[in-house]
Amino acid sequence: MEDWKDLIRTVPDFPRKGILFRDVTTLLKDGEAFRGVIESFYKRYVSNQVDLVVGVESRGFILGGALAYRLGVGFVPVRKPGKLPAQTIRVEYELEYGRDALEIHRDAIRPGDKVLVLDDLLATGGTASATCQLVEKLQGIVVEVAFLIELLGLKGREKLEGYKVFSMISYEGS
Amino acid sequence: MEDWKDLIRTVPDFPRKGILFRDVTTLLKDGEAFRGVIESFYKRYVSNQVDLVVGVESRGFILGGALAYRLGVGFVPVRKPGKLPAQTIRVEYELEYGRDALEIHRDAIRPGDKVLVLDDLLATGGTASATCQLVEKLQGIVVEVAFLIELLGLKGREKLEGYKVFSMISYEGS
Numbered sequence: 001m002e003d004w005k006d007l008i009r010t011v012p013d014f015p016r017k018g019i020l021f022r023d024v025t026t027l028l029k030d031g032e033a034f035r036g037v038i039e040s041f042y043k044r045y046v047s048n049q050v051d052l053v054v055g056v057e058s059r060g061f062i063l064g065g066a067l068a069y070r071l072g073v074g075f076v077p078v079r080k081p082g083k084l085p086a087q088t089i090r091v092e093y094e095l096e097y098g099r100d101a102l103e104i105h106r107d108a109i110r111p112g113d114k115v116l117v118l119d120d121l122l123a124t125g126g127t128a129s130a131t132c133q134l135v136e137k138l139q140g141i142v143v144e145v146a147f148l149i150e151l152l153g154l155k156g157r158e159k160l161e162g163y164k165v166f167s168m169i170s171y172e173g174s
Numbered sequence: 175m176e177d178w179k180d181l182i183r184t185v186p187d188f189p190r191k192g193i194l195f196r197d198v199t200t201l202l203k204d205g206e207a208f209r210g211v212i213e214s215f216y217k218r219y220v221s222n223q224v225d226l227v228v229g230v231e232s233r234g235f236i237l238g239g240a241l242a243y244r245l246g247v248g249f250v251p252v253r254k255p256g257k258l259p260a261q262t263i264r265v266e267y268e269l270e271y272g273r274d275a276l277e278i279h280r281d282a283i284r285p286g287d288k289v290l291v292l293d294d295l296l297a298t299g300g301t302a303s304a305t306c307q308l309v310e311k312l313q314g315i316v317v318e319v320a321f322l323i324e325l326l327g328l329k330g331r332e333k334l335e336g337y338k339v340f341s342m343i344s345y346e347g348s
Contacts, residue, residue, distance in 0.1 A: 011259040021259045028239075029226065029248035029282055038243050052203065058232040058257075062239035062249055065202075069212050069240035074203035077236065085185040085195045108203055 005169050007033050008149070022149050022171065024120050028062060038063070040168065041118075041146060042070045048143050051113040052076050054135060056102070056127055057083070060119040063148060067118060076108040076115075078131050089137055093130040102127060104134040111139035122147040122167055123174070125156030132163060179343050181207050182323070196323050196345065198294050202236060212237070214342060215292075215320060216244045222317050225287040226250050228309060230276070230301055231257070234293040237322060241292060250282045250289075252305050263311055267304040276301060278308040285313035296321040296341055297348070299330030306337060 007027040014021040027033050041063075050073055055064025057079045068075035081090065081101050088103040109115060115135045119128055122145075132142050142163055150156065150167030153174040157165050181201040188195040201207050215237075224247055229238025231253045242249035255264065255275050262277040283289060289309045293302055296319075306316050316337055324330065324341035327348040331339050 009260060014259040015256075023259045025251060025258070025260075025279055025282065028242075029250050031226075031242070031245075031247040034248055035243060035246055052205075055236070058235060058253075059251075061232055061235035062229070062251065065236035065239035066243035066249075068202075068205070069209060069243060071205075072209055073205040074208055075236055075240075076203050077199060077233075079232075082189075083232075084199070085188040085197045086183060086199075105199055108199065 004033055004037060008169070020174075022121065022151070024059065024148060027148075034066070037148065037168065038066045038070055041067050044146075044166065045071060045116055045144070048116070049114055050116045050143055052109060052115050052140070054078055054104075054109075054115050054117050054131060056117075056119040056131055059121070063120060064118045067116075076104065078102050078104050078134060089134060091130040091133045091137070093126045095126065096124075100126075102130045102134060104131075104138065106138070109135060109138040109140040113140045114143050115140040116143050117145045118147075119145075120148045122150040122156040122160075122165070123154045125154075125159030128156065129159045132160070178207055178211060182343070194348070196295065196325070198233065198322060201322075208240070211322065211342065212240045212244055215241050218320075218340065219245060219290055219318070222290070223288055224290045224317055226283060226289050226314070228252055228278075228283075228289050228291050228305060230291075230293045230305055233295070237294060238292045241290075250278065252276050252278050252308060263308060265304040265307045265311070267300045269300065270298075274300075276304045276308060278305075278312065280312070283309060283312040283314040287314045288317050289314040290317050291319045292321075293319075294322045296324040296330040296334075296339070297328045299328075299333030302330065303333045306334070 009023040053068035144164040147167040183197040227242035
């Protein structure tokens with residue numbers, strides 16, 4: 001996994017001054033590493049009888065699509081407002097400045113479906129928490145919330161209290 | 175494949191009046207169908223020695239991530255301006271009203287890489303054509319441009335003249 005960490009590029013001052021952006025595209029373009037990451041998630045979840053993988057727009061779609069395929073289950077996108085065409089439900093969440101919202105199709109999950117929530121990055125946990133709420137509003141069961149990267153200094157796990165949380169690679173600080 | 179077509183939901187008047195939106199989320203959430211689609215793409219490209227799959231934001235990430243994983247190659251995202259953190263190149267393209275642009279990381283493709291461009295939908299071909307230009311600016315070779323869905327009435331293939339184009343499911347009209 002240290003090898004994978006070496007493949008993640010750190011871009012200073014993106015999207016704004018003072019932020020160290022962890023860029024996973026340099027890992028994803030490496031076929032062997034990308035495969036290794038998905039295999040590692042697969043081994044963790046293959047015996048969990050997951051029914052669906054829910055991925056968060058946009059980078060969560062890349063890992064989520066691959067893992068859903070590997071597990072042989074369906075993939076469900078969670079998106080920003082106005083992007084999903086059919087009937088949706090919405091959850092709002094706090095940002096550092098202001099509010100944002102996420103949506104899921106109302107018929108995307110059946111009551112009792114066991115759902116793995118997957119995103120590339122756990123930062124403050126706002127989007128992941130909102131995604132779990134969407135799943136539960138549709139009476140799905142969140143098996144675990146999984147990330148490729150966790151920024152430990154932002155304490156996103158605190159916002160996900162009550163859920164099982166897993167991250168493959170972690171960074172001290174934010 | 176007719177079964178897959180049955181799983182695609184048609185939403186009238188989205189994103190605006192008069193448009194029949196082909197919603198693939200109802201197919202993606204069906205694990206067996208999703209797997210079938212990826213297997214079918216895989217069979218088409220396994221002997222092509224593809225080096226990379228390039229997927230277009232956002233729905234192209236879902237299929238693209240899964241197919242790259244299946245082929246054992248890397249995945250490269252093409253995104254809207256300002257989303258990719260490192261050095262990028264940009265191509266602008268015409269929309270029905272106005273212009274838009276797409277970006278790719280400058281180091282995402284090595285000269286001579288054989289690239290499969292994948293998106294969920296071929297409509298007018300604007301984004302796919304811009305994506306092919308991005309690949310070629312980095313001296314990649316576009317092996318084929320592949321889509322889950324093609325809207326035949328919009329004649330997107332004309333904008334992709336000179337490229338091999340493949341779609342799995344097609345609709346008459348727009």
